[in-house]
Amino acid sequence: MDIPKPVFEKKLKKISWKKIYSREYGVQYSEMAIMCLSYKAKHHIPATSDFQVIIPEGNNTVFYIDDISWVKLVESLNKRYTSDVKQLEEYEKQFVHDGKAYLNTAVKIARMDLKSSSNNKIKDLYLDYQNKLFHYSVFAWTSFILNNYVSERATAILDDYIKNSQGVDRQLFLDSLFKPTQKAVVLELQEEVEKHDGKLSKATFEGIYEKYKWLSCLDIHNKPWTKEEFHQHITSFTQTVKKSILSLSEISETLKIKSSDFDYLSIAQRFVYIKDARDDYRRQGVYHALVFFKELAKRIGIKPEEMSYLQQAEVVAFLDGKIKISKKLISDRKKGFVLYLDKNKTLVCVSGRDITITLRKFNLLFTEEKEKELRGSVASRGMATGKVIIVRGVKDLHKVQKGDVLVALTTHPDYVPVMRKSVAIVTDEGGITSHAAIVSREFGIPCIVGTKYATSVLKDGDLVEVNAIDGWIKKL
Numbered sequence: 001m002d003i004p005k006p007v008f009e010k011k012l013k014k015i016s017w018k019k020i021y022s023r024e025y026g027v028q029y030s031e032m033a034i035m036c037l038s039y040k041a042k043h044h045i046p047a048t049s050d051f052q053v054i055i056p057e058g059n060n061t062v063f064y065i066d067d068i069s070w071v072k073l074v075e076s077l078n079k080r081y082t083s084d085v086k087q088l089e090e091y092e093k094q095f096v097h098d099g100k101a102y103l104n105t106a107v108k109i110a111r112m113d114l115k116s117s118s119n120n121k122i123k124d125l126y127l128d129y130q131n132k133l134f135h136y137s138v139f140a141w142t143s144f145i146l147n148n149y150v151s152e153r154a155t156a157i158l159d160d161y162i163k164n165s166q167g168v169d170r171q172l173f174l175d176s177l178f179k180p181t182q183k184a185v186v187l188e189l190q191e192e193v194e195k196h197d198g199k200l201s202k203a204t205f206e207g208i209y210e211k212y213k214w215l216s217c218l219d220i221h222n223k224p225w226t227k228e229e230f231h232q233h234i235t236s237f238t239q240t241v242k243k244s245i246l247s248l249s250e251i252s253e254t255l256k257i258k259s260s261d262f263d264y265l266s267i268a269q270r271f272v273y274i275k276d277a278r279d280d281y282r283r284q285g286v287y288h289a290l291v292f293f294k295e296l297a298k299r300i301g302i303k304p305e306e307m308s309y310l311q312q313a314e315v316v317a318f319l320d321g322k323i324k325i326s327k328k329l330i331s332d333r334k335k336g337f338v339l340y341l342d343k344n345k346t347l348v349c350v351s352g353r354d355i356t357i358t359l360r361k362f363n364l365l366f367t368e369e370k371e372k373e374l375r376g377s378v379a380s381r382g383m384a385t386g387k388v389i390i391v392r393g394v395k396d397l398h399k400v401q402k403g404d405v406l407v408a409l410t411t412h413p414d415y416v417p418v419m420r421k422s423v424a425i426v427t428d429e430g431g432i433t434s435h436a437a438i439v440s441r442e443f444g445i446p447c448i449v450g451t452k453y454a455t456s457v458l459k460d461g462d463l464v465e466v467n468a469i470d471g472w473i474k475k476l
Contacts (some may be wrong), residue, residue: 002357003350004342009052015051016067017364019269022060022409024393026308029219030054030061030339031347032134036141037065037073039345041426044138047076050345055338055364058392060409064364077146079435088267095139095274099281102136106288114295122296123319127472129289129340130312136285140278146314147275151178151433155269161255168254171381175441176246178433181269185284186215186274186413190442193234205231214287215279215413221308222394224287232417272433300325309333311349326352374451374458374473376426379437381468382446384424385476388462390455391415407454411436424466426454426473448473 008015025033034052035041042048051066065073109125116326117125158177162168167198168345168421183191189212196204205227213224225233246254248269250263290304297304300318303323307315317323332351338358342348350358359365386405391397393409400406400418410429412420419425419439423446430449440447454473458464462475 003354003361004346004348006053007341007343007345007350009343011051011066012361012363015363017053017064018067018070018071020063021254022057022392023060024059025061025219026221027311027333027337027339027349028308030063031311031349032137033063033141034339034341034347035134036138038341040134042357044142045073045077046080047072048195049073049202050341053341053364054337054339055359056338059376059395060392061337065429068101068197074145076147077142078149082146082150082264082267082271088270091139092270092274093144095277098132098136098139099277102132103281103288104291104467105132106285110288111446114292119299119319119321120370122299123316124371125292126296126315126319129292133285136281140282143271143274143278147271147433150264150268150271151431154265155263155432157261158251158255161257161261162427165255167443172244172246173255174432175250176271177248177265177269178438178440179245179269180273180276182273182277184273186211186276189215189234208234214284217283217286218289218394218412218414218440219308220286220289220293221305222286223305224290233414235417235420268433272438275433276435276438300314302327302330306334309337311347313347373470374426374454376448376451376454376473377432378431378447378471379430379434379445379449379470380425380440382424382444384446384466384468386423386464387465388458388460390458390460391418392455399460405466408436408460409455410434411439415439419445424448424468426451426458426466428452428455 034054037045037048037052038050040047049065049069051069053064054061055064079247081087105128109129114122155174155179158173162170162173180187192208200208209227209230209296213230216222216225244393248266251257257265293307294304296315297307310325314323314325318325329351333349334356336351338350338355340348356365384405386403388407389400389404391400391406391408394414397415397418400421402421402424404421405424405426406419407426408415412435416439420443425436425440425445425447427434427449428451430436432449434449435448446466448466448468448471451473465474465476
């Protein structure tokens, strides 16, 4: 079978692919990731891009985008939403509105009598859910992009003032600037557990568990925490390191910051919360939607978690009675898939033996250049020596033991228990406001983020020194 030609075919020779993330997403959420930066998102993104590809890497999916269009996209977002505080306020309002609309839709559908609903009714519900998820996911994506851009610029602004001041603790000022002004759910959970000093009665534990068990629902193939998993997760919250924090006004007064720079630092600080709050809506929405996807899976004749490997168009076509879903197709996609937009801007999903052919055509069969010396941004100061454990996803978390150096693509709430065990944390992705950065500062654990290649250069068992003062990692 001929592989459909991509929308970017005529530009292939000129495209320089930029890697943005590596995650454990399935087909449906990967489709959403592409559409959220494509022509369909022009209502929010002035400079969208259709030049995107999602490819397999191990058990993860990796998002690539044309480097030139990525720069234009980021610059257009910054101009529209972070040029001044008022623009950000409008962005925040729409972010909350679309987040609530998505979550409310998921809750409403979960409460319906799905078993007695016709396929046509189920299709309408599915399309409504997907539509609400799309509008919210645009904010989930753009807030991720903007947060990285804004935090880097804010750090540069702050550093300009710090280098002209004497006796200033740079880390204190950075920690203070990037301390969320509001608490997203993951921090609310931590605070709630700490109120009890870790000594939870059975009733209190049950109540907190019911309130937060959905936090592990990254995608529709992920399940809510079991009570045992949740207990392990919250145990680490009883050991945080309390630090003194300055207000933005105190930072401004000490460094004599200009009003225009103060406004931008304020925007950066507010984005720390927005970036964390993305998951408050999405993961809770996925949790409530599991009932709906279980019903869909039953009708299709597959396991609920396998719904993650179907394209939206395939689900609709099945409900319309036009196709049957092949179990072999799902089996192939579990091993890996490639997603892109074809010349008609229709999402194409390639799997099986066609993956290598597609990657070769798209110039994505390459070996990354790996720097001999690993460097990154210091997220939490300190030094440590330990044995490397590579974590590319949730399935690898069991490998981490007390005293290990956690080396991950990125981190999210599911990682917190093993982060607490680690003597140091190193990530390929992320910046000073990433999840790894914030949690490591809370725990007082040395952390270096944004190394790009740590999970590729290092391997399980390597003994390394992590210098989270100068920002390097060295094999011993």
